[in-house]
Every structure is written in C-alpha cells, then in structure tokens.
Amino acid sequence: MKKDLHSKISDKTAVIGIIGLGYVGLPLAVEFANNDFTVIGIDVNKARVDQLNRGDNYIGDVSDDNLKQLVSSKQISATTDFSALVNIDAVLICVPTPLNKLKDPDVSYILNVLDQLTKYVHVDMLISLESTTYPGTTRELILPALEQNDLTVGKDFYLCFSPERVDPGNEKYQIKNTPKIIGGITKECTEMGKMLYEAIIDTIVPVSSPEAAETVKLLENTFRSINIGLANEVAIMCEKLGVDVWEVIDAAATKPFGFMKFTPGPGLGGHCIPIDPHYLSWKMKTLNYRARFIELAGEINTGMPLHVLDLISRGLNQSQQSINGSKILVLGVAYKKDIDDVRESPALDVMTLLERGGAQVDYYDGYVPKIKWNDEDKHSQKKLSSETLRGYDAVVILTDHSNINYDLVKSESKLIIDTRNVFSGIKNPKIIRLGNSLSK
Ligand SMILES: NC(=O)c1ccc[n+]([C@@H]2O[C@H](COP(=O)([O-])OP(=O)(O)OC[C@H]3O[C@@H](n4cnc5c(N)ncnc54)[C@H](O)[C@@H]3O)[C@@H](O)[C@H]2O)c1
Numbered sequence: 001m002k003k004d005l006h007s008k009i010s011d012k013t014a015v016i017g018i019i020g021l022g023y024v025g026l027p028l029a030v031e032f033a034n035n036d037f038t039v040i041g042i043d044v045n046k047a048r049v050d051q052l053n054r055g056d057n058y059i060g061d062v063s064d065d066n067l068k069q070l071v072s073s074k075q076i077s078a079t080t081d082f083s084a085l086v087n088i089d090a091v092l093i094c095v096p097t098p099l100n101k102l103k104d105p106d107v108s109y110i111l112n113v114l115d116q117l118t119k120y121v122h123v124d125m126l127i128s129l130e131s132t133t134y135p136g137t138t139r140e141l142i143l144p145a146l147e148q149n150d151l152t153v154g155k156d157f158y159l160c161f162s163p164e165r166v167d168p169g170n171e172k173y174q175i176k177n178t179p180k181i182i183g184g185i186t187k188e189c190t191e192m193g194k195m196l197y198e199a200i201i202d203t204i205v206p207v208s209s210p211e212a213a214e215t216v217k218l219l220e221n222t223f224r225s226i227n228i229g230l231a232n233e234v235a236i237m238c239e240k241l242g243v244d245v246w247e248v249i250d251a252a253a254t255k256p257f258g259f260m261k262f263t264p265g266p267g268l269g270g271h272c273i274p275i276d277p278h279y280l281s282w283k284m285k286t287l288n289y290r291a292r293f294i295e296l297a298g299e300i301n302t303g304m305p306l307h308v309l310d311l312i313s314r315g316l317n318q319s320q321q322s323i324n325g326s327k328i329l330v331l332g333v334a335y336k337k338d339i340d341d342v343r344e345s346p347a348l349d350v351m352t353l354l355e356r357g358g359a360q361v362d363y364y365d366g367y368v369p370k371i372k373w374n375d376e377d378k379h380s381q382k383k384l385s386s387e388t389l390r391g392y393d394a395v396v397i398l399t400d401h402s403n404i405n406y407d408l409v410k411s412e413s414k415l416i417i418d419t420r421n422v423f424s425g426i427k428n429p430k431i432i433r434l435g436n437s438l439s440k
Helices: 005-010 025-034 046-053 064-072 082-087 108-120 137-147 187-198 210-241 245-252 276-286 292-302 304-317 346-356 386-390 406-412
Strands: 015-019 038-042 076-079 090-093 125-129 157-161 180-184 204-206 327-331 360-364 370-373 376-379 394-397 416-418 431-433
Touching: 005 187, 015 025, 015 082, 025 038, 025 064, 025 076, 038 082, 046 064, 046 076, 064 076, 082 108, 090 108, 108 137, 125 137, 125 187, 137 157, 137 210, 157 187, 157 210, 180 187, 180 210, 187 204, 210 245, 210 276, 210 292, 276 292, 292 304, 304 346, 304 394, 304 416, 304 431, 327 346, 346 360, 386 406
Parallel strands: 015 038, 015 090, 038 076, 090 125, 125 157, 180 204, 327 360, 327 394, 394 416, 416 431
Antiparallel strands: 157 180, 370 376
C-alpha cells in the first residue's frame, strides 16, 4: 500500500526538498539530513549546486565535516533541475525576498519558484514558504497558482508559512532550540507542517493562519529596527547632552523588568532588519495606512552612516585635517560581529560617503577577504600590523569582530572613531566613541 505523507514523516522516509540553498536553506537541509531524512536541494545557481555536491561548505553556521559526511553518504544532494520535485514529499522555499529600487517588496524569486512548482506539485505534497514576506503572500500569491492543478488544499496538498528565524553566528540559539512559528491555510496544513518541523525542532508554535505567521516575522524584525532606531537617536542625544550613551544603556539594562537592551551603531545591516519592515509598510500602504514608527526608525537608522562621517570629520578637524585627502582604514565591513556577511552592511555606506568626500579608503576584515566595489574587487588589508595602522590618518571601527587586536589598534592609530564601544569608558582625545560626550 502507498504510504501517506503522515506515515512518511513519522518513519522519516519523506524526501525533503529545499529550494534556495543560502544562509537559510543550507542549515535547514543539514538539520533534516542530520535527523535521517533524505534531502534534495534545488538552486538556480549552478556553481553553488556543484560546490554542495562536492561537499564543500560555504555557510558559516554549517560544519565543514558534517556537510562532507552528509554529501558522501548521499543524505544530501543538490540539483538545478526542478523536476526533482516529482520525488519530493515536503518542500521548503528559502529564496531571497529583497526590495526593488523603489524599496518595494520584490517577490520575483518566489514567483520564479512558483512557475516551476506548479508543474510538479502533486498529491500529498507539503509546501512551506520560509522566505520573509508581506502578509497575504501565501494565500494570495501561492495558493491560487497551486490550486490551478485541480488539487484541493488541506486535502490533496498542504500549504503553510513558517518564517525562518536563523541568527547567523549565534552559538546559543540554532535551528533545533529556536521555537518555530507555523500557520497553514487549513487546520490540516498546520498539523502536517507542525509534524514535519517537530522532527527537527524542539518547540513548534502554531498560529491560526499564514497571515498571522507572516505578520509575526515582520513584527519581530520591525521591533528590532525600531528599538535600534531608538538607541541610535539616544546616542545622538547623549552626544549633545555630554553623556555616555553606553553607560546609560548598560545602567538601564540592570532593570530586571520592562527594559530590553539595544545598542547604537553605524546603521542597520543584513538581509532582514533593514528590509523586512518595508514589507509591512508596503502592505499597509495598499490598505491606506502609513506605518509611521517604521518610517521614523528607517529615517534615523539610514542616517547613521552620515552621522559617522560627521564624527570622522570632527576627529580629523582636531589636527587641521579634512576627509578630503585623508587616508582612512575601516575596521570590519561585515554587518555584524564575527560573521562574513556584508549584505546591506552600513560599512559600505560609510565607505561610499568617505570616498565621495575625497578620502582614500581601505578596509581590514579577517572574515571578508574581498568585496565588490565599483564593479571591481576590493581586497582587505592582509595584516593589521603596527605599520598598517600607522599608515592611516584615521581608523574607523564599524564592526567589532573578536579577532582584532584592539590594544594594537589603540596604541598605533593616529585617530580612532569607535562606533561599537570597543573602547568602553576610555577617555582619550584620539578616540572618538559614537554616543559619547567626547564627540560633541
Ligand atoms: N539570512 C538570514 O539571516 C535570514 C534570517 C531569517 C529569514 N531570512 C529570509 O530567508 C530568505 C532567504 O534568505 P537567505 O539569507 O538564505 O538568502 P541567500 O541569498 O543566502 O540564499 C538564497 C538562495 O536562493 C537561490 N535562488 C534564488 N532564486 C531561486 C529560484 N528561483 N529557485 C531556486 N533557488 C533560487 C539563490 O541562488 C541562493 O542560493 C529571505 O526571504 C530572507 O529574508 C533570512
């Protein structure tokens, strides 16, 4: 007798498909494979597919040895051919959802996947969208396309939205111990999705609809964006007040209830926080509502690179120098500590502003050997030596990676602009800390 999806999930014979093998998709693929499921990854990037099939890892949160072993035991394989979906029981969609030039949602990657999925969707298939998107995407965009095939949702196939919550580089919370939200089109969809994810995740949190699940993800990231915006504005206020914002935030964080610590910085980065709130505000515009908190936080956060430029300019001014003509070394271009991801990194904005102002800009980042810069490769300085540091008029700390010798930076740099409070509490005219009275 042909097994149904329920029994295939429970005896782990269900074949899992992951569409989009990036920061979200590859760790998920590995987690299912580590839990004895056979996983087929589908990606349009042939180089990435070939790399995976060689067992070569390219994502920081995945262990090289683990991946090699899973590929050599054929627990994971990858392809560019969507016809593989014919043999896949549960498919998780993890493709990018960026913004277009007008800062509106770009769901073209989801639509491209749908073009293929509609050809291969079959009876007893579970489809779960993990890509962050606006409320309504699963029901308004995906469901009608899949139902064209005379299949009924909740009966012939199952459709859910379950947002990924991965936090790259977080050693404490990974896939298994991060509770997972799920909202299906029908109760049966939610149940089937819950059953699948329970095979790899400790806690599943079902909600009543895909719209609720889509909104949960946007609330989480909007919450971060707004609170970071508040921390950034308080940093600017503290500079005017002659107060150290870092001291204020640390002291406030001793309150055991009603306060959550967020810190200022050179601006927002990464694939989520600068982008996701726009998905919500765009959707609200279609409902004739202006999401004011989101807009205000966006304004403050995107203004931070310009504020950093102002701090650099004030620092150089102390020794009658200007940005124009000076040599600046940026320390850290990844959007956050101890990772290699430069997507939407504010460091790129600061570097652009410096170059436009006439500075010569180089960078050092042990995690990011090169970046694309004006259509060419720009390479990190090879070493952070005394000689390197002495060669610059100012060193700007934009990412506080742990693998940097900050004592050396302190002793050898002529001027330091510290946007991450690496030099906490230090009063030294050559160190300008964001959100500190010294930068008045
Ligand atoms: N990176 C994070 O920390 C994070 C966290 C939570 C949620 N998300 C969300 O997850 C989604 C994926 O993000 P990511 O960071 O993994 O992106 P990514 O760019 O690292 O990976 C996406 C992958 O999808 C592939 N792809 C693009 N179009 C495709 C198509 N039509 N068919 C098959 N594959 C295709 C790309 O080649 C790439 O390998 C986004 O919606 C993002 O907002 C990301």
